[in-house]
Amino acid sequence: xxxxxxxxxxxxxxxxxxxxxxxxxxxxxxxxxxxxxxxxxxxxxxxxxxxxxxxxxxxxxxxxxxxxxxxxxxxxxxxxxxxxxxxxxxxxxxxxxxxxxxxxxxxxxxxxxxxxxxxxxxxxxxxxxxxxxxxxxxxxxxxxxxxxxxxxxxxxxxxxxxxxxxxxxxxxxxxxxxxxxxxxxxxxxxxxxxxxxxxxxxxxxxxxxxxxxxxxxxxxxxxxxxxxxxxxxxxxxxxxxxxxxxxxxxxxxxxxxxxxxxxxxxxxxxxxxxxxxxxxxxxxxxxxxxxxxxxxxxxxxxxxxxxxxxxxxxxxxxxxxxxxxxxxxxxxxxxxxxxxxxxxx
Amino acid sequence: xxxxxxxxxxxxxxxxxxxxxxxxxxxxxxxxxxxxxxxxxxxxxxxxxxxxxxxxxxxxxxxxxxxxxxxxxxxxxxxxxxxxxxxxxxxxxxxxxxxxxxxxxxxxxxxxxxxxxxxxxxxxxxxxxxxxxxxxxxxxxxxxxxxxxxxxxxxxxxxxxxxxxxxxxxxxxxxxxxxxxxxxxxxxxxxxxxxxxxxxxxxxxxxxxxxxxxxxxxxxxxxxxxxxxxxxxxxxxxxxxxxxxxxxxxxxxxxxxxxxxxxxxxxxxxxxxxxxxxxxxxxxxxxxxxxxxxxxxxxxxxxxxxxxxxxxxxxxxxxxxxxxxxxxxxxxxxxxxxxxxxxxx
Ligand SMILES: CC(C)[C@H](C(=O)O)[C@@H](O)C(=O)O
Ligand SMILES: CC(C)[C@H](C(=O)O)[C@@H](O)C(=O)O
Numbered sequence: 190x191x192x193x194x195x196x197x198x199x200x201x202x203x204x205x206x207x208x209x210x211x212x213x214x215x216x217x218x219x220x221x222x223x224x225x226x227x228x229x230x231x232x233x234x235x236x237x238x239x240x241x242x243x244x245x246x247x248x249x250x251x252x253x254x255x256x257x258x259x260x261x262x263x264x265x266x267x268x269x270x271x272x273x274x275x276x277x278x279x280x281x282x283x284x285x286x287x288x289x290x291x292x293x294x295x296x297x298x299x300x301x302x303x304x305x306x307x308x309x310x311x312x313x314x315x316x317x318x319x320x321x322x323x324x325x326x327x328x329x330x331x332x333x334x335x336x337x338x339x340x341x342x343x344x345x346x347x348x349x350x351x352x353x354x355x356x357x358x359x360x361x362x363x364x365x366x367x368x369x370x371x372x373x374x375x376x377x378x379x380x381x382x383x384x385x386x387x388x389x390x391x392x393x394x395x396x397x398x399x400x401x402x403x404x405x406x407x408x409x410x411x412x413x414x415x416x417x418x419x420x421x422x423x424x425x426x427x428x429x430x431x432x433x434x435x436x437x438x439x440x441x442x443x444x445x446x447x448x449x450x451x452x453x454x455x456x457x458x459x460x461x462x463x464x465x466x467x468x469x470x471x472x473x474x475x476x477x478x479x480x481x482x483x484x485x486x487x488x489x490x491x492x493x494x495x496x497x498x499x500x501x502x503x504x505x506x507x508x509x510x511x512x513x514x515x516x517x518x519x520x521x522x523x524x525x526x527x528x529x530x531x532x533x534x
Numbered sequence: 535x536x537x538x539x540x541x542x543x544x545x546x547x548x549x550x551x552x553x554x555x556x557x558x559x560x561x562x563x564x565x566x567x568x569x570x571x572x573x574x575x576x577x578x579x580x581x582x583x584x585x586x587x588x589x590x591x592x593x594x595x596x597x598x599x600x601x602x603x604x605x606x607x608x609x610x611x612x613x614x615x616x617x618x619x620x621x622x623x624x625x626x627x628x629x630x631x632x633x634x635x636x637x638x639x640x641x642x643x644x645x646x647x648x649x650x651x652x653x654x655x656x657x658x659x660x661x662x663x664x665x666x667x668x669x670x671x672x673x674x675x676x677x678x679x680x681x682x683x684x685x686x687x688x689x690x691x692x693x694x695x696x697x698x699x700x701x702x703x704x705x706x707x708x709x710x711x712x713x714x715x716x717x718x719x720x721x722x723x724x725x726x727x728x729x730x731x732x733x734x735x736x737x738x739x740x741x742x743x744x745x746x747x748x749x750x751x752x753x754x755x756x757x758x759x760x761x762x763x764x765x766x767x768x769x770x771x772x773x774x775x776x777x778x779x780x781x782x783x784x785x786x787x788x789x790x791x792x793x794x795x796x797x798x799x800x801x802x803x804x805x806x807x808x809x810x811x812x813x814x815x816x817x818x819x820x821x822x823x824x825x826x827x828x829x830x831x832x833x834x835x836x837x838x839x840x841x842x843x844x845x846x847x848x849x850x851x852x853x854x855x856x857x858x859x860x861x862x863x864x865x866x867x868x869x870x871x872x873x874x875x876x877x878x879x
Contacts, residue, residue, distance in 0.1 A: 273723040274730075282724070306761050308653040325691070330727045336734070340695035342727040346670070350685035376775070378618040379627070382675045382687040385619075389681070412757065412783035413791070416651050430721070434779060438757035446758070 195227045196259040196496060199461065203236035205470030206480035206523075207264025213482035213527035214262055217508075218489040220534045221501040226493075231258060235280060237268030237470070246279035252287060256460055260492050263465035264485065269472060278328060285321050288460035290453035291352065292359050293319035293429070294491070295436040295467065297419075300510060302517035303444035307416065313443055315422035316367070318360040319432025321453055323352040324383075326429040348383040348428070353390050359456055360426040361398040370423040371395070371403040374411045374431055383428070391426070411435060415442055440467055448513070450487035454495060462495050464488040478522050483509055486530055508533035540572045541841060544603040544806065548581035550815030551825035551868075552609025558827035558872035559607055562853075563834040565879045566846040571838075576603060580625060582613030582815070591624035597632060601805055605837050608810035609830065614817060623673060630666050633805035635798035636697065637704050638664035638774070639836070640781040640812065642764075645855060647862035648789035652761065658788055660767035661712070663705040664777025666798055668697040669728075671774040693728040693773070698735050704801055705771040706743040715768040716740070716748040719756045719776055728773070736771070756780060760787055785812055793858070795832035797840060807840050809833040823867050828854055831875055853878035 198218075202211040218228060233251055240246055255261060261284070266276055284290070299305055299313035329345035364371050373391045377384025388405065395403050406414065408431045414421055415438050425435060440446035449467040466484030474480060490505035512530045521529070543563075547556040563573060578596055585591055600606060606629070611621055629635070644650055644658035674690035709716050718736045722729025733750065740748050751759065753776045759766060760783050770780060785791035794812040811829030819825060835850035857875045866874070 274726040277723040278726065304653075306653060307651055308649075309651070326724055328726075330691075330725070332727045332731065334695075335731075338695050338699075340731055342693045342731045344691040344693075344725045344728050346675075346689040346691075348687045348689075350679075350683050354683075376778075378622040379671055379775075379778075380675070380689045381619040381623065381673075382677045383689050386677065386680075386685055386687040409778050409782035412779055413786040416761065416783065416786040430724075433721075433724075433754050434757055437754035438761065438783065441758040441761040 203266040205475035210482040210485035211264040214485040261463035265470040292454040293321040297439040302514040311420040324429035368423040374427040548611040550820035555827035555830035556609040559830040606808035637799040638666040642784040647859040656765040669774035713768040719772040
């Protein structure tokens with residue numbers, strides 16, 4: 190009789206290559222957790238296709254069912270026919286905000302076997318801890334006299350000590366398990382209200398972690414260091430918008446967002462956390478069976494780690510690392526990469 | 535009897551290496567404009583040193599005198615002893631806003647002889663047209679319950695059709711003199727109010743320039759392209775904060791902000807425009823006479839071009855280009871680089 194616990198996973202394959210890479214991520218999850226955990230899956234038909242078909246974005250009853258699961262695996266969502274903002278705010282951000290996923294966790298690592306666009310990349314291995322439920326992503330803003338020469342449009346960044354402190358503490362805790370260095374990134378010389386609050390909270394929480402050093406960089410300077418000296422970073426701690434920007438640049442620097450996964454984490458476990466590759470639905474290559482499932486597979490590892498299965502997660506990480514080192518530069522189909530990685534788990 | 539017109543230039547050398555590179559920029563200005571324009575200089579003792587000495591940041595009478603000049607040459611301002619935001623908002627941004635310098639112009643070019651950190655940089659030659667008087671730089675924001683667990687801090691981005699349309703039109707006009715392509719950069723899938731307005735105005739103004747093509751990229755995707763394919767850009771058009779971020783990354787990609795100049799331009803000429811290198815006051819190397827004056831010299835060229843002296847400006851650009859191609863990799867003092875560039879003008 191099996192004594193492994195069963196977890197309910199909400200699966201949102203989404204659109205385009207999202208639907209191609211998600212099954213590979215599930216297969217990796219199964220194999221890595223074999224003997225330690227089992228999973229049941231609930232598929233949710235959400236994303237651009239669904240929206241184009243019947244206009245639904247995230248029905249309340251779906252959101253309620255998702256709230257009852259233990260974790261979410263998301264593929265990718267989007268279609269160029271849909272106006273910017275509709276699915277982002279109605280689905281992706283709605284999930285992040287409704288499920289209070291306040292930690293957006295994005296590791297950046299240059300794998301052996303991957304060519305960085307940098308001439309001398311050095312060792313790159315850092316994590317961006319991005320706040321996920323505040324800042325300019327709140328949707329607080331508006332417009333008057335729309336379409337006239339007197340139009341005024343605003344966007345409001347809302348930042349709370351409550352929201353900042355919890356992500357700051359998470360970053361320091363994470364740094365304790367890593368190289369013990371936190372870099373706060375903001376633009377406190379211009380955004381003086383929010384920037385000053387972030388800095389004060391980092392200074393205060395930092396005192397609880399005497400072994401962790403911390404420094405500060407402006408967002409503009411950080412984009413320089415990501416190109417000129419990415420090895421200097423261990424844990425980058427930043428707000429929602431700056432995190433969005435930095436993680437894409439970081440993805441490029443480590444040789445492509447095809448190797449980058451992310452977790453949208455509710456660290457207090459009131460709601461399920463969500464794991465997804467950073468890449469989009471890639472309509473240009475969708476349906477050809479050539480999408481690289483590596484980032485999706487890595488998001489399964491993040492999911493396992495979140496549920497407490499560090500060893501199973503490490504199995505996936507090691508398999509991916511070995512696969513890339515040996516075969517990273519060979520042209521393979523989605524199925525082939527999946528098969529190769531699975532064989533190593 | 536000379537028939538050249540005399541221009542009044544406000545000079546703000548500022549701090550650190552600002553004071554070392556500005557005289558070189560003035561010497562280049564003089565030599566390049568010899569016979570076509572003459573200059574008188576009014577020095578302003580503004581910046582960190584002044585602030586630390588007597589607490590003054592930008593006295594009203596200085597601002598009034600500056601308003602009466604034809605253009606401003608700025609070195610660099612800043613000192614780590616001063617709290618972030620004080621000089622930025624009290625001096626630099628106060629000048630940009632008071633003088634309605636709504637175009638922040640930043641060319642990015644990979645010079646022959648400069649090593650880019652990218653393995654395969656390709657030909658890089660684009661200009662960022664950054665809005666300079668709106669967005670998150672307005673200083674609209676505040677905080678309540680500061681220092682308590684219930685603190686809330688906001689930052690407000692204010693965007694007007696008036697402010698956006700003038701910078702959009704400038705970008706299209708500039709593109710007409712270049713490769714005729716404008717890329718709007720924003721985050722319209724999240725910042726839907728401001729992003730939608732920017733896009734509508736670009737679409738509308740674009741119709742007046744049928745020869746100019748335009749596309750759109752999210753800010754996060756743009757940071758990827760700057761690393762993976764910077765040659766794709768001609769004119770990047772964006773808001774105040776995104777422009778700040780992108781130009782620093784661009785500076786890194788073309789081999790360092792030491793080669794990047796910028797103009798803060800009031801294109802309707804109601805107030806003087808301001809030209810400055812992108813680099814800071816660099817306290818670590820200040821006083822050693824080793825700061826590279828190239829970016830400051832290039833800002834003189836931008837000043838000349840703004841005043842209508844295209845040929846004199848081109849002389850400086852060519853001299854810098856030749857200097858870098860031949861001697862860019864040799865270690866030289868500030869004085870030596872100045873002498874070498876001047877000899878070529
Ligand atoms: C799609 C978009 C809303 C999203 C974001 O801006 O957070 C994406 O860019 C990301 O980084 O996950
Ligand atoms: C110093 C600072 C206020 C300024 C800015 O953010 O605009 C600087 O970074 C720049 O790019 O000129």
